[in-house]
Amino acid sequence: MTSSNRRPAHLSWLIVARTVGLCTVTFFGINTAYSHDLMRPELNAWFKSLKNKAGEPCCDSGDGQYAEAEWDMAKNGYRVLLKHPHRLDEPGQWFDVPNSVVLNRQNLSGRSMVWWWPSYADGRMTPLWRCFIPGPEG
Template identity: 70%
Template sequence: MTNSNGRPTRLYRLIAARMAGLSAAAFLGISTAYPHDAMRPELNNWFKSLKNKAGVGCCDSGDGQHVEAEWDMAKGGYRVLLKHPHRPTEPGQWFDVPYSVVIDQPNLSGIAMVWWWPRFDTRGSMIPMWRCFIPGPAG
């Protein structure tokens, strides 16, 4: 199908639709990456002040995420459920949180959070690289 100028309009529509879809996905991905509650801007400075036991800052422009966490009685430490960032539809995997990254101060946000990034071994298994973890109010 072509328009009056002889150009394939179907191709242009397809390209425009794909560009719109990719733009929407990028926008939604960026907007959901930030753990800070937009309705609670008073917490922004608190998030920026968080540091792990080695003095390394936790907050780096929104790379923290809300996380399901639990206290492991047998090991005397926390575990968190992390999802593979390239396979978000797969079930997550539980990882032990190193004591050195646990923040021992009240959690003003009220939600357990972790700051980490993935590394992958030669088999493609995910290995969390930890920055910080703050338990929820029950932790």
């Protein structure tokens, strides 16, 4: 095979890799509540101060999401509706929020927020929790 025959294959691979990278960045940006709202700069210090009960920071360059949440009286804890990040057209699933990540402080953002990332075991999505702060209704 000559180098001229390799060039189109290399170019095609490069185009595919860049397209996948761009799609990944775009995909993970959906439904993200950027921690430092440009319209509300007074909240920057507040977002940076949020830590879970283990002392770990909630924010990591804008990975918090606004969340639909409710108080589960039977379990005496919060539940939050999360969507599979790769299947946004599918309905979400309710998950119990561990008490260790619930922030018991005033929520200045005005809405329930969750900081999490997905883990996949046995083909099912399981949330790995960092923080959750209930909204004013919670």
